[in-house]
Amino acid sequence: MREITYSVAAREALSERMAVDPTIFVVGEGIGRRGGNFATTLGLYERYGQMRLADTPISERGFVGMCCGAAMTGARPVVDFMFVDFILDAFGEIFNQVAKMQYMSSGRLKMPLLMRGCIGIGGSAATHHSGSYYAQFANIPGLRVVVPSTPYDAKGLMNTALTCDDPVLYLEHKNLLATKGPVPEPEESFSVPFGKARVSREGKDVTVVALALMHRKTLEAAEALAAEGISAEVIDPRTISPLDTDTVLESVRKTGRLLIVDESFQPMGVGAEVAARVADQGFDDLDAPIRRLNGAFTPTPYSPTLEAAIVPNPTTIAQAIRDLVKE
Amino acid sequence: MSSRLPAGVTRDQALALYRMMQTIRQSEEGLAKACASGLVHGACHTYVGEEAIASGVCAHLTHDDAVFSTHRGHGHALAKGVTPRELFAELFGRETGCSHGRGGSMHLFKPEVGLMGTSGIVAPCILQAAGAGYSFKLRGLPHVGVAFFGDGASNNGAFHEGLNLAAIYQAPTLFVCENNQYATEVAFSYATRNTDVYKKAASFDMPGICVDGNDALAVYQAAGEAIARARAGGGPTLIECKTYRTRAHAEGMRESGYRPLEDIEAWKRRDPLKLLAGRLSAADEASQAELDAIAEQVRLIVEDAAEFARNSPYPDGATATDHVYAEA
Structure with a gap:
């Protein structure tokens, strides 16, 4: 299989879907001729034109609400937020309108709306360009929340998002965009279903659930621990809403231990949800308390030393795994 | 004043407006009664006094045009094609309601006829109508998106963002501001220094039209021009209809005590139904007997609607979480 970057994989999916579905249009700041701040639409303006790659004013609430109306009337809009922090200006439109529309119309209206944006701490982006927010959005009934961590999943989940009738929030970690991985050839169509986690590394001593960039960091930690004789199984949930519990339960049945690594906050977070479900349905399989390793519960600082101090890294992840295996 | 109907308005069109206004008025009065007797489970915001606007605008729309409405949306729903039976049943919380009992007064949906929802949040309808316009333009369809909203919405960011977006994309959209002068009980004259909403269209280089919202023929004409312009690729229009809600x-x-009682009485004398009946009589286009016959026909329809709603089943509790997501 060829190797391409995460960014190219996601863009390829968008372009391929736009070629076959003329109702898809993209809105965002600088997604037209410029091709997107993160090259999410590079080259697409030339191919699909201004009406389908519409630059917007800095008007997040406005264009999300607009795309809600467009999705209700036969189009398939893609909102490109650039940094997903900007989504918060549109929170009311998303929670009250986009996510509730199918329900309020008793299923007669569909909401084929894709919202995407970059997440994650890194590069001294500071607090208005570093958030993740998936826990907040996964708490909204009617919304799908997708967090790919590999180029394969970036394309496969994008393909699913662009053919599904539900509103999807598609979150791309900035520090994953340039990472490479195997992806099928353009002519080979494939998709990754929502709600199906992936066991990315098999192991027997401990189960580690990690998403987005933390998934990659956890794999590094797991490799290092193998030399110490610790065998960690690593699971990437891939989508948070829906969240696949079965794959985690199956793994915990084997390992008896569970750690959840998440760059985002601990309180009310993804780790809390995974832990609650496993405590509920897999209690008898546990040989130790469920542990969580999270980013600090704080706005994101700017200075590199401060920034590094608030996110887990392969060293802290490895230590958390060692500690859990000893319990 | 000329006694004839305005140019371009036929007798049949004027009578159809009158019939729709009667349907809205009598439905609202029926719902108000039902509310007092406990048949309406939640809120009930009536449209009494503003009937000319929904009737005059929606007379130009087909089921393919998309209407996005606000919390005071019963009139828009009826004018767009929701039946009185479906409206009453919805407010009574029944399965036969237009939203199958999921919505009540503030969440009326019937996409089959282009009613894309009323909303309990003020102003998002403005953005959604712009989006419908964008969608129709993208797909080369001759349809329009229409937003109905009150004066209160014009102070919300969605108004300014929505009009700006519709203007820059030249989306086929009609923005209808029903300026009834109060946002709940806060006077519009307190909430803004510029109470002429139509003038705000100039900020977006969009036509802004002001009409007497109690004059059904004036609304009909202004909306007709704006909708024709939108369908022909001429972009969006803002129409401000000055009006008043005579109920709470x-x-x-x-x-x-938030508004002078004499204002209510003065506006009741400018009742849009009476105004239209007067115009029809003065133009010798309809006799009182004819108008009375319409009112009587509507009375029977509304009575039947209330009866139908009362006898309809409640939704099955087992279906309460259906449709959160699309069927796989």
């Missing part, structure tokens, strides 16, 4: 913000609320 919501049923069950009393006049608490």
Whole structure:
């Protein structure tokens, strides 16, 4: 299989879907001729034109609400937020309108709306360009929340998002965009279903659930621990809403231990949800308390030393795994 | 004043407006009564006094045009093609309601006829109508998106963002501001220094039209021009309809002194149904007997609607979480 970057994989999916579905249009700041701040639409303006790659004013609430109306009337809009922090200006439109529309119309209206944006701490982006927010959005009934961590999943989940009738929030970690991985050839169509986690590394001593960039960091930690004789199984949930519990339960049945690594906050977070479900349905399989390793519960600082101090890294992840295996 | 109907308005069109206004008025009065007797489970915001606007605008729309409405949306729903039976049943919380009992007064949906929802949040309808316009333009369809909203919405960011977006994309959209002068019980003259909403269209280089919202024929004409322009690729228009709601913000609320009682009486004398009946009589286009016959026909329809709603089943509790997501 060829190797391409995460960014190219996601863009390829968008372009391929736009070629076959003329109702898809993209809105965002600088997604037209410029091709997107993160090259999410590079080259697409030339191919699909201004009406389908519409630059917007800095008007997040406005264009999300607009795309809600467009999705209700036969189009398939893609909102490109650039940094997903900007989504918060549109929170009311998303929670009250986009996510509730199918329900309020008793299923007669569909909401084929894709919202995407970059997440994650890194590069001294500071607090208005570093958030993740998936826990907040996964708490909204009617919304799908997708967090790919590999180029394969970036394309496969994008393909699913662009053919599904539900509103999807598609979150791309900035520090994953340039990472490479195997992806099928353009002519080979494939998709990754929502709600199906992936066991990315098999192991027997401990189960580690990690998403987005933390998934990659956890794999590094797991490799290092193998030399110490610790065998960690690593699971990437891939989508948070829906969240696949079965794959985690199956793994915990084997390992008896569970750690959840998440760059985002601990309180009310993804780790809390995974832990609650496993405590509920897999209690008898546990040989130790469920542990969580999270980013600090704080706005994101700017200075590199401060920034590094608030996110887990392969060293802290490895230590958390060692500690859990000893319990 | 000329006694003839305005140019371009036929007798049949004027009578159809009158019939729709009667349907809205009598439905609202029926719902108000039902509310007082406990048949309406939640809020009930009536449209009494503003019937000319929904009737005059929606007379130009087909089921393919998309209407996005606000919390005071019964009139828009009826004018767009929701039946009185479906409206009553919805407010009574029944399975036969237009939203199958999921919505009540503030969440009326019937996409089959282009009613894309009323909303309990003020102003998002403005953005959604712009989006419908964008969608129709993208797909080369001759349809329009229409937003109905009150004066209160014009102070919300969505108004300014929505009009700006519709203007830059030249989306086929009609923005209808029903300026009834109060946002719940806060006077518009307190909430803005510029109470002429139509003038705000100039900020977006969009036509802004002001009409007497109690004059059904004036609304009909202004909306007709704006909708024709939108369909022909001429972009969006803002129409401000100056009007007044003569009942309380919501049923069950009393006049608490936020507005002069003499204003209510003055506006009741400018009742849009009476105004239209007067125009039809003066133009010798309809006799009182004819108008009375319409009112009587509507009375039977509304009576039947209330009866139908009362006898309809409640939704099955087992279906309460259906449709959160699309069927796989």
